[in-house]
Amino acid sequence: MKKELKNQIIESISANLGEYQHFYIVDIAGLNAQDTVKLRRACFENDILLTVVKNTLFNIALKNVENEEMKTLSEVLEGNTAIMYCNTGNAPAKLIKKLLKDGLQKPLLKGAFVQQGVYVGADKLDELAAIKSKEELIGDIIAMLQSPIQRVISGLENKAENGAEAPAEETPAAEAPAAE
Numbered sequence: 001m002k003k004e005l006k007n008q009i010i011e012s013i014s015a016n017l018g019e020y021q022h023f024y025i026v027d028i029a030g031l032n033a034q035d036t037v038k039l040r041r042a043c044f045e046n047d048i049l050l051t052v053v054k055n056t057l058f059n060i061a062l063k064n065v066e067n068e069e070m071k072t073l074s075e076v077l078e079g080n081t082a083i084m085y086c087n088t089g090n091a092p093a094k095l096i097k098k099l100l101k102d103g104l105q106k107p108l109l110k111g112a113f114v115q116q117g118v119y120v121g122a123d124k125l126d127e128l129a130a131i132k133s134k135e136e137l138i139g140d141i142i143a144m145l146q147s148p149i150q151r152v153i154s155g156l157e158n159k160a161e162n163g164a165e166a167p168a169e170e171t172p173a174a175e176a177p178a179a180e
Contacts, residue, residue: 013061017096019087022114024092026107049085069118078112089114093128
């Protein structure tokens, strides 16, 4: 491979590392064509960019990154490597779990950089899948904030309903003595 081509690939990898907030390093070696198409289609549907990289070129791109934690992932670059880039931290983990549950033998997680943290090893897959995305966290916060407000509104509505009925009952009794 010519040096110019290698430099272009390194620049492309660096651009992807800058564009996407999270990435997963996975092993997809041994997948047949049908399973590879299934994996790529699932990645596309989940807004995940899947690229196969040469370990040495990805390692060079990692060394050029300013984040020191990200550089520690160079130790997992052995064998065939694919990178799953995404902007939702748990999307690739959920996808990998689903594919493994559906009977695929791969992809296997080697490492990941998610929410400014490094995760190494396939045993971290459940932990990564449990990470909540920004949208999920915002939804949880809104639900927690709405819960007390809904109780107050419900209480006020009940009081208003009970309060509206009570004066109506007292009015005839009050008018009856006045009529005499």
